[in-house]
Structure formats: C-alpha cells, structure tokens
Amino acid sequence: MLSVAIAVDVPGEMGGAAPIISASCEAAVGAGRCPVARGLGPASVVAWYALVRSDEAAGKRLWVELRDRSATGAVIETRGLVFADVDDVRSRWASVGAVIAAFVAERDSTDRVVPPPPVVRAPAPPLPEAPVSRWGVDLMALGGPALDRGALRWGGSLRGFASLPRAPGVIGTVSLRYAQRAGDLDLAWVSAAAGLGARFGDVAARVNFDVTGELVYERLSIAGRNPQTGHQDSAAENRFGGRLGARAAVRTWAAGLAFVVGADVSALRPGVDITLADVPAGREPAIGYTLAAGVRFTR
Secondary structure, X not given: OOOEEEEEEXXXXXXXXXXXXXXXXXXXXOOOOOOEHHHOOOOOOOOXXXXXXXXXXXXXXXXXXXXXXXXXXXXXXXXXXXXXXXXOHHHHHHHHHHHHHHHHHHHOOOOXXXXXXXXXXXXXOOOOOOOOOOEEEEEEEEEEEXXXXXXXXXXXXXXXXEEEOOEEEEEEEEEEEEEEEOOOEEEEEEEEXXXXXXXXXXXXXXXXXXXXXXXXXXXXXXXXXXXXXXOEEEEEEEEEEEEEEEEEEEEOOOOOEEEEEEEEEEEEEOOEEEEEOOEEEEEEOOEEEEEEEEEEEEO
C-alpha cells in the first residue's frame, strides 16, 4: 500500500514531533504507512512526502505540504492549522498527523475503508491590537554661538513629539525655542519648527536615540545703544531654513522621565550683518549649531 514520509521543519524542534505525527497518522490509515522521513534508507520509496512547516518555535501556526515522492517534489496540497495557547504540544502534533492521514485517505487506491480523521477545530486568529501612538515632551536648556564673534547665546527649547501609529520608528515633531545674548548689543532669537524623524530603540527602553529634520522659521531681534551718543535703535529679521538634530535619552528611576542631551545644525537664510554706529558688530551666519541638555517626559 502507498505510504507517506513525514518531516518537520519548525524552529527549535528537536525531533520529538515527527514520531507523534507518524503514530497519529498510522492510527488512521494503518501501521507502516506514515514513516518518519529521517528513518528511511536511500532505497526507500514513498508515494508522498508530508512536510510540516512553521515560522515560529511555539508552533501555533503550522502548514502541512503534501509533496510528490520527495521533499523537492511538486506540491500536491497545502493545509494551514492555527492552535490556541491552551492546546498542549502533543495534541497539536497528533492533529497534524490526522490531517496527513486525511490526505492519504483521499488518494488511497485500495478498497480499505479509512475512518474519518477527527475534526480539527482551529480557533479564529486573534484580532490585531489597535496601533498605539507614543508621545513625549523635551524641556531643554540650550547654548551655542551667537554671532561670528563675541559672547555665546543661551536659552531654552520645548519640543513635543509623537510616533506614528502604524510606524512606531517614525516620529513627528513640533518645537519652540528662545535664546538671547545680552550686552551693548542685545540679540534675541525666537523660532518655531516642525518635522519628521526616526527613533532607534523603543521610547520605553533604557536608552534610545532619535534623529530629526525640521523646517524652521526664526525671528532675530536686535537692540543696540551707542554709548558715546546715547542713541538707541532696534531691528528685526525673519529667517527661514532647515535644521538637522540628534538626541539621546537615558530613562531614570521615575516612570516616564528621562535625561536627554542633543545637538543640531541649522541652515537659515538670510545671513545677517550687524553694524552699530556704522561699526561692524558681527554677523549671524547662515549655518550655526547648538548644544542642549534637559529632561524628557513620555507617555
């Protein structure tokens, strides 16, 4: 009588599944008709080759392929099985054997009556969980060059970010900044920006990183006083451009709280040349950088 060889290709499976499948199959179609493939000799001939596959070690989702004569033969029929967490491993393999027995019974050329295999009731797959967006806020102090010479500028920034529901590695950002430099020539920078970025590491992980690219609007305000004449004047300039930044966050002992440091480079146009009493006071270049440190709150 025609027989079927049985092989199992499941990650982490150490060889205990094939004998259980074979015994379950032979209980339905007869002894010796469902041998384990690895036990066959080079001269052994089988009519069919049943290959049991899975992409996961738990074996909750299995595919049974019935092939013609060998592991490389043409696929005759395929059957998918889904099991619940409560199903024990032995009963799963026995159910696979019953399915293979059904394949053999359908193709059996003898008059032997094969009892019907038990019905395998595969539970409906669980509904996918609704995607969740993670969001957070960075509150940071920042500093960097003000003009091409002279004192530094200092200030603060507030950035909100949220991961996209179906792409948790992608974040959208919105940020506000204020910085100033005091002296005979008072300078103040106010900016707003929005953009997208990529996160490396889950927001709830101990350490994670993100890189962002943003479109920026900045208003530079200038106020100066000539100490010789007492004359005061002020001006402002609107600037537009982009900003590339990188940040690293380390989670603290408090839930949802992390320390964060970062750096960014901005390219804003136009560059601004500043004079006071017809004397050059400095230039705000088109390209500049800032360093920042602060805290992050996440949900």
